Amino acid sequence: MKATFITLLFALSLPLGLFSAEDLHADSHISTSADAEHTESVEPGEGGGVISELAGNFGISWATLVAQMVNFCIVALVLYKFAVKPIAATLDERQQKIADGLQYAEEMKVQLAAAERERAEKIKEAAVAAQGILAESREQSKEMIEQKTQEAAAQAEAIIRKASEATELERQKMLSDVRQEVARLVVATSATVLSRDLSDAEKQTFSDSAAKELSSAGN
Amino acid sequence: MKRDQKITKLAKKLVELSMDNGVVTESKVAEVLAGFQQVQHRHHLAILKAFLNYLRREVALQTAVVSTPTGLSEDAIKAIEVQFSKLYNRPVNVVTHPDTSLIAGVRVRVGDDVYDASVAGRLQRLAESVN
Numbered sequence: 001m002k003a004t005f006i007t008l009l010f011a012l013s014l015p016l017g018l019f020s021a022e023d024l025h026a027d028s029h030i031s032t033s034a035d036a037e038h039t040e041s042v043e044p045g046e047g048g049g050v051i052s053e054l055a056g057n058f059g060i061s062w063a064t065l066v067a068q069m070v071n072f073c074i075v076a077l078v079l080y081k082f083a084v085k086p087i088a089a090t091l092d093e094r095q096q097k098i099a100d101g102l103q104y105a106e107e108m109k110v111q112l113a114a115a116e117r118e119r120a121e122k123i124k125e126a127a128v129a130a131q132g133i134l135a136e137s138r139e140q141s142k143e144m145i146e147q148k149t150q151e152a153a154a155q156a157e158a159i160i161r162k163a164s165e166a167t168e169l170e171r172q173k174m175l176s177d178v179r180q181e182v183a184r185l186v187v188a189t190s191a192t193v194l195s196r197d198l199s200d201a202e203k204q205t206f207s208d209s210a211a212k213e214l215s216s217a218g219n
Numbered sequence: 220m221k222r223d224q225k226i227t228k229l230a231k232k233l234v235e236l237s238m239d240n241g242v243v244t245e246s247k248v249a250e251v252l253a254g255f256q257q258v259q260h261r262h263h264l265a266i267l268k269a270f271l272n273y274l275r276r277e278v279a280l281q282t283a284v285v286s287t288p289t290g291l292s293e294d295a296i297k298a299i300e301v302q303f304s305k306l307y308n309r310p311v312n313v314v315t316h317p318d319t320s321l322i323a324g325v326r327v328r329v330g331d332d333v334y335d336a337s338v339a340g341r342l343q344r345l346a347e348s349v350n
Contacts, residue, residue, distance in 0.1 A: 179349050180346075180349070182349070183345070183346035183347075183349035184346060186345075186346070187342040187343065187345065187346040190342055191322055191338075191339060191342055194322050194323070194338055195319075195322045198322065198323055200289060202323070203288055203289045203322070203323040204289045204290070204292075206323040206324055206338070207287050207288070207289055207291055207295075207323055207324055207325055208291065208292055208295050210323075210324035210325045210336035210337065211285075211287075211291055211295035211296075211298065211299055211325050211336070212295065212298060213336055214299060214302070214325065214327060214334055214336050215295075215298040215299055215301070215302040
């Protein structure tokens with residue numbers, strides 16, 4: 001921007017400079033030719049004279065032109081200092097911002113792509129992990145079902161065994177009670193029968209033989 | 220506790236003094252009691268109770284209680300006396316005791332030992348063997 005302005009300034013001031021240079025050349029030429037007028041006649045139709053003639057036709061005053069050039073330069077400098085320069089700075093800043101924004105957008109695009117890839121990978125990993133967990137859960141549930149089935153079977157077997165043992169014990173107890181009762185009845189009956197049927201002499205004989213048995217048992 | 224041990228020890232010593240050739244005799248017991256009376260021991264009542272218990276046990280050990288529903292012949296009683304004296308290695312006196320629940324046969328008790336050769340006892344052992 002700055003270069004553009006300076007170029008424009010030179011482009012505008014160049015013709016004016018040329019005009020002024022021509023004018024000065026013409027003036028000097030006029031002055032030298034004025035000296036030479038005394039010796040030779042003036043040659044009409046020369047280059048510097050045409051410009052002066054044109055300037056005169058258009059009413060251009062060289063002093064005014066130089067002043068305008070100076071004014072133009074001052075205005076241009078003031079404009080450059082207080083208008084163009086801030087505008088240029090603002091434009092540069094904006095351009096920088098735009099460039100930064102574009103770079104940021106580019107980076108964001110790259111990051112978005114990376115994030116998208118990462119998300120896809122994560123989703124893939126999550127899907128794999130989910131499949132693994134699902135398979136593991138199925139395996140565990142299967143094992144648990146088998147274990148529970150085995151436990152239930154074992155418990156049922158234990159209950160049946162205990163029940164059969166209890167039944168057997170009950171049966172044994174009943175048999176024992178029956179035997180005991182029968183033995184008690186037999187003993188009681190035998191005792192009654194023996195005490196009634198044995199005579200005193202038989203009892204005496206039995207007692208003596210028992211005493212002898214005890215006496216001989218110690219030997 | 221220490222007092223009870225002393226009383227027990229003294230009572231056992233009195234029982235030993237009451238024996239004559241390993242047999243408790245009435246005369247020896249009378250002598251021991253007379254001597255004990257002279258000593259005037261502080262715990263004489265407790266000592267006499269313990270002495271009586273040990274004396275009863277000792278008398279029971281040298282007495283064979285023969286239970287029988289009918290009387291026994293003299294030969295049978297003599298045979299039992301000899302046999303048990305020999306078995307326990309001390310003189311054993313026989314005391315007969317009528318017991319009709321035995322039906323027939325004899326049952327001899329010496330101290331805590333019981334020797335049963337009665338019909339009732341055999342029936343009882345038969346009933347127990349059935350179980």
